[in-house]
Amino acid sequence: MPHDHLSTTFAALADPTRRAILARLALGETSVTELAAPFEMSLPAVTKHLKVLQRAGLITQGRQAQWRPCKLEAKPLQEAGSWIEQYRQFWEQRLDRLDEYLRDLQTGQKPG
Amino acid sequence: MPHDHLSTTFAALADPTRRAILARLALGETSVTELAAPFEMSLPAVTKHLKVLQRAGLITQGRQAQWRPCKLEAKPLQEAGSWIEQYRQFWEQRLDRLDEYLRDLQTGQKPG
């Protein structure tokens, strides 16, 4: 709900329908109707999801006759990825400690 | 709002207060009061944010006397990171195309 960039992106990703839409768009541009097909919800509901993705900059929509083909945009995903990446060191460090612990077990030392 | 794991994690990350709390916890465990200090909101509001983080598995809370020290947990971050990582190829590919485009400009060729 807050209007900062990263929050908007994460909020957009916090819905399985929207993530599925992004997954489909990673395969290539497509129309709203085709995007909506796999879901059991109404078309207006999908339109709303697309708006959320659009506001987050995760997709853009073009115009071809009566179709409005959607296209995946990489930048916000990249930014969200970078934010999480900051913590990679944290979790790798924890895995390293587990590694160490397991090694200590094998060599019969008491883990400290 | 959906109750699947990844959605819960992304929803938890979609708030600057909660991301700031995680950033603080990356430096080490600490109490609720200390976590709340940088923010202008009330303590109950922070407690609520901690609950959201907890339900997402992003933190755990221990017990020492009247304190309930919070600790960052890596796993959900890792999972969210992995999900986004799927798209790395997508955005790197786009950067490659930009690269190519810029190279073509320099060598005086018309980009196709």
Next chain:
DNA sequence: CTTGTAATTTACCAACAGGTTAAATGTAAA
């Protein structure tokens, strides 16, 4: 057993999210 500190719970509120159906818009094609 009273006082102070840490944190949570409860009750409440306004704003928003995600869905619906029905109506409107824009474009192509007959």
Next chain:
DNA sequence: TTTACATTTAACCTGTTGGTAAATTACAAG
């Protein structure tokens, strides 16, 4: 110019979020 298709907008409903203030629980120390 009518018909059909693709998509959006409008109006509405329900449940959730993020905040508040006030009361409550839990523990430590005088």
